[in-house]
Amino acid sequence: MRNTGYYSQFGGAFIPEILVPTFDELETAYLEAKDDPSFWEEYLTLMSTYSCRATPITRLDNLSEQLGGASIYCKREDLNHTGAHKVNNVMGQGLLTKRMGKTRVIAETGAGQHGVATATMAAKFGFDCTIYMGAHDVARQRPNVFWMEQMGAEVIAVTEGSQTLKDAINEAFRDWVSNMDNTHYALGTACGPHPFPEMVSWFQSIIGTEAREQMLERTGNLPSRVYACVGGGSNAMGLFSGFFDDEEVELVGVEAGGRGRGAGEHAARLAYDDATIGVAQGYKTFFLQNRDGQMQDTHSVSAGLDYVGVSPILSHLHETKRVRFEAATDDDVVAAMQRTVRNEGLIPALESSHAFAQAYAEAPMMSKDENILINMSGRADKDIFTVADAIEDPKWREFIIDKAKGYQKGVNQ
Amino acid sequence: MSHYPTKLESSIKAAREKKDLLLMTHIVLGYPNFDDSIRVVEDMVEAGVDLMELQIPFSEPMADGPVILKANSEALKAGATVEQSFEVAERITREFDIPFLFMTYYNILFCTGVNEFVERCDNIGIQGCIVPDLPPAEGQDYLDAMKKHALAPVHIFTPNTPEPRMRFLSDNSAGFIYSVARKGVTGKDTAFSDETSQYLATCRASTDLPLAVGFGVKSKDDVDFLRGKADIAVVGSETIRVMEQEGVAGVKPFIQTLVA
Numbered sequence: 001m002r003n004t005g006y007y008s009q010f011g012g013a014f015i016p017e018i019l020v021p022t023f024d025e026l027e028t029a030y031l032e033a034k035d036d037p038s039f040w041e042e043y044l045t046l047m048s049t050y051s052c053r054a055t056p057i058t059r060l061d062n063l064s065e066q067l068g069g070a071s072i073y074c075k076r077e078d079l080n081h082t083g084a085h086k087v088n089n090v091m092g093q094g095l096l097t098k099r100m101g102k103t104r105v106i107a108e109t110g111a112g113q114h115g116v117a118t119a120t121m122a123a124k125f126g127f128d129c130t131i132y133m134g135a136h137d138v139a140r141q142r143p144n145v146f147w148m149e150q151m152g153a154e155v156i157a158v159t160e161g162s163q164t165l166k167d168a169i170n171e172a173f174r175d176w177v178s179n180m181d182n183t184h185y186a187l188g189t190a191c192g193p194h195p196f197p198e199m200v201s202w203f204q205s206i207i208g209t210e211a212r213e214q215m216l217e218r219t220g221n222l223p224s225r226v227y228a229c230v231g232g233g234s235n236a237m238g239l240f241s242g243f244f245d246d247e248e249v250e251l252v253g254v255e256a257g258g259r260g261r262g263a264g265e266h267a268a269r270l271a272y273d274d275a276t277i278g279v280a281q282g283y284k285t286f287f288l289q290n291r292d293g294q295m296q297d298t299h300s301v302s303a304g305l306d307y308v309g310v311s312p313i314l315s316h317l318h319e320t321k322r323v324r325f326e327a328a329t330d331d332d333v334v335a336a337m338q339r340t341v342r343n344e345g346l347i348p349a350l351e352s353s354h355a356f357a358q359a360y361a362e363a364p365m366m367s368k369d370e371n372i373l374i375n376m377s378g379r380a381d382k383d384i385f386t387v388a389d390a391i392e393d394p395k396w397r398e399f400i401i402d403k404a405k406g407y408q409k410g411v412n413q
Numbered sequence: 414m415s416h417y418p419t420k421l422e423s424s425i426k427a428a429r430e431k432k433d434l435l436l437m438t439h440i441v442l443g444y445p446n447f448d449d450s451i452r453v454v455e456d457m458v459e460a461g462v463d464l465m466e467l468q469i470p471f472s473e474p475m476a477d478g479p480v481i482l483k484a485n486s487e488a489l490k491a492g493a494t495v496e497q498s499f500e501v502a503e504r505i506t507r508e509f510d511i512p513f514l515f516m517t518y519y520n521i522l523f524c525t526g527v528n529e530f531v532e533r534c535d536n537i538g539i540q541g542c543i544v545p546d547l548p549p550a551e552g553q554d555y556l557d558a559m560k561k562h563a564l565a566p567v568h569i570f571t572p573n574t575p576e577p578r579m580r581f582l583s584d585n586s587a588g589f590i591y592s593v594a595r596k597g598v599t600g601k602d603t604a605f606s607d608e609t610s611q612y613l614a615t616c617r618a619s620t621d622l623p624l625a626v627g628f629g630v631k632s633k634d635d636v637d638f639l640r641g642k643a644d645i646a647v648v649g650s651e652t653i654r655v656m657e658q659e660g661v662a663g664v665k666p667f668i669q670t671l672v673a
Contacts, residue, residue, distance in 0.1 A: 012551050013550075016545050020578065161473075177476070178597035278524060279546075281473060293525075
């Protein structure tokens with residue numbers, strides 16, 4: 001018997017029997033692609049011609065000065081087409097879908113970035129596309145839903161459970177068990193059953209490979225610390241993987257601290273001690289669950305980090321202490337975002353702003369000749385409604401009220 | 414390699430001496446509440462059901478369709494716990510003289526502790542378990558514990574399962590094999606056809622355990638179709654749907670139409 005995809009005790013493939021041949025097929029296609037240098041060549045060409053890769057690193061000159069400690073750099077995944085790192089994984093899985101001869105892709109989405117990226121990939125490759133999104137998230141992230149639908153994807157609002165990312169994943173699996181013959185499930189993060197955690201991390205490793213070279217070229221040194229936000233963990237796995245062999249580089253994963261410690265208040269699986277080991281959504285990891293093993297509600301200002309589980313690879317790296325996990329609260333995150341916008345003219349997504357918040361807290365205590373690197377995993381255009389609410393911007397409110405009045409009168413402004 | 418003998422398999426075989434097709438039904442414990450669960454079991458047994466799956470509710474029932482999904486989340490919303498499920502199951506097995514199985518997802522076993530879970534099944538008279546998200550490769554502890562207690566780990570055949578895999582699953586099972594009539598989740602329609610017959614013949618040839626067939630079995634016609642092709646017809650979502658539409662009292666007449 002074969003037990004694949006374990007990272008110490010985490011990972012595995014806890015899948016319904018109906019999907020066993022589908023996972024065998026996927027794993028074979030993935031391993032063949034990995035062994036075929038022309039696949040990665042094709043991938044790099046696609047990413048450089050379609051999605052602005054290599055994305056640059058930017059030094060935060062003003063904030064480095066203001067905070068008075070380490071020099072702060074960020075990796076500009078926000079400059080990808082569709083505005084986030086999600087496209088790295090999606091385009092890779094798109095190429096795999098073509099190799100497997102499938103004609104339809106499905107995906108779950110939380111913040112909507114992965115849904116938009118998948119809809120984009122489907123439009124480009126000519127696949128049919130269905131996106132599952134928690135009804136709660138559909139309400140939070142209408143702009144992304146709009147673009148997915150414009151690109152021809154069908155967006156299904158999931159009204160089960162907590163109506164967030166985990167419920168969207170369950171629904172996507174329910175679709176897949178019916179339609180696996182022509183459909184690939186482009187899972188969006190480094191979670192789920194084997195080979196997804198490994199495969200998604202492989203596609204995202206493009207971030208870390210580029211970033212390591214860029215830091216060396218730019219500063220002559222490796223960064224002392226590297227920060228990434230952690231929902232499912234794909235952008236963190238992507239950036240960290242460039243530095244796994246560099247023991248002197250400290251890797252810091254920043255989870256959603258929400259309203260602080262306590263069940264239901266946050267989505268921090270590793271930084272806080274509210275999560276325990278369990279098996280759900282096809283893999284074993286730390287979950288925010290009760291003693292019976294029922295998943296609990298989570299909270300975060302950012303839809304993309306609002307998830308009960310975490311990459312099994314990151315749970316492993318948490319236990320081996322290779323990655324340090326911290327949590328940033330909603331308030332700190334919104335403040336860090338505003339600070340970045342105001343001082344640097346950069347607009348990090350609320351998800352990415354978790355990494356910025358932690359870096360800003362630590363940078364002042366570091367020496368001036370140290371460099372740190374933050375993964376700016378996405379940009380915040382999609383968050384405009386949430387952010388405007390969080391900072392209670394009166395002009396925005398006025399604009400929405402006027403706009404609504406216009407629609408009510410049937411006037412298309 | 415062959416499966417070990419279980420009380421479940423021998424009671425199925427004994428019942429088959431008297432009937433050409435047995436009927437298994439499925440309920441979600443605690444839905445709509447635990448008292449109704451017991452009442453429904455009573456009605457089902459009186460109506461002639463031969464064995465039953467008792468589902469311990471789980472928050473992420475990945476393999477279940479809308480009807481059972483809703484039953485799971487409603488049961489949890491009403492406060493159903495694993496402990497209560499065990500207590501009610503114990504009452505059920507004591508009061509009714511047919512075999513009962515647990516159906517649930519692996520996290521419920523994992524969080525209880527696999528050995529403790531299986532030992533408790535044995536203590537309260539549960540004869541087997543169906544854990545749809547636990548393939549044998551991930552479930553050695555579970556398989557060992559079930560074997561130690563001579564309980565039946567029931568695995569699932571699907572239309573996508575190649576024959577060597579069917580034999581492997583059969584080797585790791587006891588009691589019976591649960592064969593799903595089509596792809597997809599529970600509770601959607603199945604077109605029972607020549608293709609289904611062929612598939613069931615393949616299932617039959619791949620195991621010497623009794624064969625149960627479920628997913629989309631909802632009428633007397635469906636049940637009759639399975640006669641001679643399987644040992645057990647499984648009616649899952651449809652009984653729950655009937656219960657929702659007609660109340661608990663609707664269940665018994667519905668079952669009676671199936672076995673008429």
